[in-house]
Amino acid sequence: MLDKIKEIYQEIDQYNVTSKEQLEQFRMRYISRKGVVTELFEGLKSIPTEDRRAVGQELNGLKNLAQARFDEFNAHVEEQASTNSAPPVDLTLPTVPNLTGNQHPLVLVRQQIIQIFERIGFNVVDGPEIETDWYNFGALNFPVNHPARDMQDTFFVEKSSSDSSADVLLRTHTSNVQTRLMERQRNAAPGTFQPIRSIMPGRVYRNETISARAHCMFHQVEGIYIDRNVGFKDLKDTLYHFVKEMFEPGTQIRFRPSYFPFTEPSAEIDISCQICGGKGCNICKQSGWVEIAGSGMVDPQVLINCGIDPEEYTGFAFGMGIERITQLKFVVNDLRLYTENDVRFLRQFEGV
Numbered sequence: 434m435l436d437k438i439k440e441i442y443q444e445i446d447q448y449n450v451t452s453k454e455q456l457e458q459f460r461m462r463y464i465s466r467k468g469v470v471t472e473l474f475e476g477l478k479s480i481p482t483e484d485r486r487a488v489g490q491e492l493n494g495l496k497n498l499a500q501a502r503f504d505e506f507n508a509h510v511e512e513q514a515s516t517n518s519a520p521p522v523d524l525t526l527p528t529v530p531n532l533t534g535n536q537h538p539l540v541l542v543r544q545q546i547i548q549i550f551e552r553i554g555f556n557v558v559d560g561p562e563i564e565t566d567w568y569n570f571g572a573l574n575f576p577v578n579h580p581a582r583d584m585q586d587t588f589f590v591e592k593s594s595s596d597s598s599a600d601v602l603l604r605t606h607t608s609n610v611q612t613r614l615m616e617r618q619r620n621a622a623p624g625t626f627q628p629i630r631s632i633m634p635g636r637v638y639r640n641e642t643i644s645a646r647a648h649c650m651f652h653q654v655e656g657i658y659i660d661r662n663v664g665f666k667d668l669k670d671t672l673y674h675f676v677k678e679m680f681e682p683g684t685q686i687r688f689r690p691s692y693f694p695f696t697e698p699s700a701e702i703d704i705s706c707q708i709c710g711g712k713g714c715n716i717c718k719q720s721g722w723v724e725i726a727g728s729g730m731v732d733p734q735v736l737i738n739c740g741i742d743p744e745e746y747t748g749f750a751f752g753m754g755i756e757r758i759t760q761l762k763f764v765v766n767d768l769r770l771y772t773e774n775d776v777r778f779l780r781q782f783e784g785v
């Protein structure tokens with residue numbers, strides 16, 4: 434009996450299994466109730482009592498070995514099956530593209546506006562978003578406590594009840610950069626003034642309820658040109674050029690008389706509606722025209738406020754909203770889309 438056990442030990446030791454079928458054969462022979470090991474256990478009855486214990490121990494060892502080998506083979510066969518069923522790797526497949534972000538439509542349009550003006554000699558100037566009353570209003574001819582200030586609903590950082598010239602506020606337009614720039618260019622060298630041809634893009638704030646048509650924060654690009662002999666014709670030429678570069682060929686432009694405290698004369702600039710081509714639609718309120726900018730000749734008093742001699746220098750200024758231009762170029766009809774950062778909106782500007 435012990436010899437037989439030894440023989441089976443060796444058999445199991447040398448056994449190798451590489452397929453499911455072989456695994457089943459192994460199970461039938463060594464594990465199942467009809468297998469050799471069970472058979473040997475049955476033979477135990479005929480072993481003399483004094484040897485039975487020792488032989489029984491050997492048999493138990495054999496049984497355990499058979500089970501351990503079975504588990505080992507089973508794991509191996511299963512592992513093979515799972516790797517075999519994986520699809521073959523196709524090395525010729527193109528790689529999955531790495532998704533990169535894209536620029537926000539307002540950034541795209543701002544860049545385009547900047548490029549157009551840079552090509553005709555304007556440089557970009559920056560300034561603070563938190564501003565004193567003087568640079569945002571006072572120097573621009575909004576008299577203290579004058580109702581003209583109500584044209585732009587203001588967020589105040591510090592508000593004095595008696596003296597509005599002491600107020601600190603969030604700028605309502607980027608014209609604050611114009612007043613700062615005029616002052617700086619006058620101070621560049623004592624008694625001189627360095628001419629200005631600059632644009633000032635940036636965020637501005639107005640106390641408005643957020644809706645499809647209004648927002649409390651938006652973006653402007655304003656511009657100013659001050660030198661000797663700058664006239665209204667220069668203003669018109671510059672803005673004609675801008676419209677021609679920015680919008681569809683054939684876009685019409687018109688100047689409409691208007692009022693701003695800091696320019697005289699003043700004009701608002703309309704273009705033929707980009708959406709309906711001038712026939713009339715919701716965007717242009719059926720008029721065929723949409724307003725894109727305010728403009729005018731810098732009021733002599735503003736030049737005086739900034740220390741520039743209006744007898745020697747003249748200039749023009751303009752200002753436009755980037756959201757408005759973007760709306761016309763890309764038919765974005767709800768201002769809130771610009772700040773909600775919904776990727777379904779933003780992704781539409783991929784590759785633009």
Ligand code: PHE
Pocket residue numbers: 605606607608655693696727728729750751752753
């Ligand atoms: N600052 C004006 C606004 O924000 C725009 C403007 C700028 C108008 C320059 C005329 C000249 O409404």
